[in-house]
Every structure is written in structure tokens, then in C-alpha cells.
Amino acid sequence: MRAIASDPAVLMLDEPVAGMNDVESDELAQIFRDLAGRGLGLLLIEHNVGFVTRLCKHIYVLDAGRLLASGPPDQITNDPRVIEAYIGASAA
Incomplete structure (x- = not known):
């Protein structure tokens, strides 16, 4: 992910799981959890309510x-x- 290469304080994401299946979106959710666990702030704009409620x-x-x-x-x-x-x- 080039977006995190410059070590930002916050990563802003617009519809990151659009077009993904459940397996792909679950893998991305784990990546987001790992990044948040390292102190990266995440701002997520997403219409996939299931994804949002499982992640946020x-x-x-x-x-x-x-x-x-x-x-x-x-x-x-x-x-x-x-x-x-x-x-x-x-x-x-």
C-alpha cells in the first residue's frame, strides 16, 4: 500500500471494499486492524454496513x-x- 509508505498519522479511505467479495474484504479488514493497532488512524467512508460494523x-x-x-x-x-x-x- 503506497498510501502508508510515507508513515501518515491518518489514512482516509473511500469505499475500500467496493467490488470485493467477503473473503477479500475480511482480509482487508485484518490489514486495517493491524494498521490501527500500530497507531495509524483510519477514516473510512463505506456503504457496506456489515463490513463497517465488524471493523469499526x-x-x-x-x-x-x-x-x-x-x-x-x-x-x-x-x-x-x-x-x-x-x-x-x-x-x-
């Missing part, structure tokens, strides 16, 4: 450019506002 400790959800929700994965996946925004139906 804290998630920020944006809707139309505004912060909709923030918190740990279990809180985010059960938030009615997030469900409504991304599924399009009321969670109630």
Missing part, C-alpha cells in the same frame, strides 16, 4: 451531509433514524 468501534452516519447518528455498531444498527434513512421505512 465507533461509527458516524451521515444523511444528506448531516450527522444522523454516532456511536458503537450495535447502537447504530438499531437506531430507528438510521434504519429509516437507509432502508426507507419506519422502524416503528
Whole structure:
């Protein structure tokens, strides 16, 4: 990964698992965990909710450019506002 060759403090990634299968995305997730374990900050923009919830400790959800929700994965996946925004139906 050329992006980490210059030893950045933060790595910003936009849709890194787009087009990957589950095996490939799991391998990339492990690479990200290893990098984070070495102190590298990771900012991830990703629509693959399963990948994000398995990888991230804290998630920020944006809707139309505004912060909709923030918190740990279990809180985010059960938030009615997030469900409504991304599924399009009321969670109630």
C-alpha cells in the first residue's frame, strides 16, 4: 500500500471494499486492524454496513451531509433514524 509508505498519522479511505467479495474484504479488514493497532488512524467512508460494523468501534452516519447518528455498531444498527434513512421505512 503506497498510501502508508510515507508513515501518515491518518489514512482516509473511500469505499475500500467496493467490488470485493467477503473473503477479500475480511482480509482487508485484518490489514486495517493491524494498521490501527500500530497507531495509524483510519477514516473510512463505506456503504457496506456489515463490513463497517465488524471493523469499526465507533461509527458516524451521515444523511444528506448531516450527522444522523454516532456511536458503537450495535447502537447504530438499531437506531430507528438510521434504519429509516437507509432502508426507507419506519422502524416503528
